[in-house]
Amino acid sequence: MSDIEFSISDHIAHVRLNRPKALNSITPEMDNRLAEIWSQVSDDPDIWCAILSAEGEKAFCAGADISGGAEMKQRVALGGGLTGIGGPLVKLKKPLIAAVQGYCLGGGFEIAMCADIIVAADTAQFGLPETRVGIIGECGVVHRAIRQLPHHIAMALILTGERMKVAELAPYGLVNEVVPFADLQSAALAWAGKITASSPLAVQAAKEAALSRLSDPLEVALTTKFEAIEAYAASNDVKEGMTAFSEKRKPVWTAT
Template sequence: MSSGILFEVDNHIARVTLDRPKALNSIDPEMDAALFEAWTEINSNPDIWVAVLGATGEKAFCAGANVSGGTEGDGRRMALGGGLTGVGGPMLTLRKPLIAAVQGYAIGGGFELAMCADIIVAADNAQFGIPETKVGIIGEAGIMHRAIRQLPHHIAMALILTGERIDAQQAERYGLVNEVVPYEKLLETAWSWADRIASASPLAVQAAKDAVLSRAGWPLDIALATRYEPIEAYANSADRIEGRAAFADKRAARWSGR
């Protein structure tokens, strides 16, 4: 991986760490390119079943960035967060479950990056904010579209219009985060969530995520009538056979992700 992030895989779990603490883990073009490489590897590697996104240092998860200049060398504009947000360039869809471990400031693009996760664990010092109107900068509006979908309407509008922040406890109360823990337990808790997901059939998990998110904005009748290719493909997988055998034998399943 390029500089700006740390990347490691352990027991089917990928750990992606934003590693520019002196810059509040704000995302520059080099870091953006490294994140794109990380998500691409996670998507393509069948031995990676879950990902955890964290950051170095206690002060900030990510203070956002301006990466509209793109990545040197290939001439293309990449979206903030390596394509995960779809802001400033093409969106990259992460097929594997993603857990965000958020501490300190998660503002602007950093808040948006956290909202791209399937599960958010927050340290008790976390703060979430949309500062655009407060500082007089309005560019891409992705963070606003995500906030209005993930928070109660009036809470999201208050954040957008005032530029003020909410803390971890408020975020939990509004359903934005799954769990709030002391900073010292943040990564341990995020890893516990990852372990719980990794104990399930990885192909079933991926198929479920695809089905839910691909029809999240559609009417229920259309969602119910849709045929989902990953679910249909799972019917002929080794994991489905193993799941049935493990249930019959009353033992823990030994998933292969294939």
């Protein structure tokens, strides 16, 4: 059985980590496969959204599998490039939903933070154990944590290495929804359904515009013209959206 399961259904790409006995930690081979998958997700016009999940109840992902020692130096960026740790940063064009359960630690925590939407089981625990075990390096997870969480919450995670339960972090906006573990996959699918109900080209253009100017002053973002938005204005989906609205029906998107 593959360490990563991949399938496409109803315009949704399903990516599932499948090493539950190893807490779904990611090997170099898995990184390479994930890099291929993210490239396909970005380039395939039939894929409008992706869900990243993991097998088993115990863990979403404990980060990189460090059992390989020197082999680790040969890996692509963790998570197939999503994190940018150890290699080029992959900017996924399509919306990504992370379905998180159990332990979500270190690089696994960062992979989850790379998603646009996080749905968590009530069993989820998040942590940055790097300082506690003395392996801190060029660790991108600390930079994402300090940007996505309140300063003192992020610093507590970074400096102590202790885990926090999702119930403690949810009030700070880390996740979009907390559900029982049994409902995790259906909740992720429901979010994917909300996303795919919208124009896929509009969604992709909006994601690119929102994230590409995130570090710029508001004045710069407001005066920037975005190629994806400009291109969308001439698409068939714009016409379909207006026609469907006037006819009081649901639009039928074609991503063209």
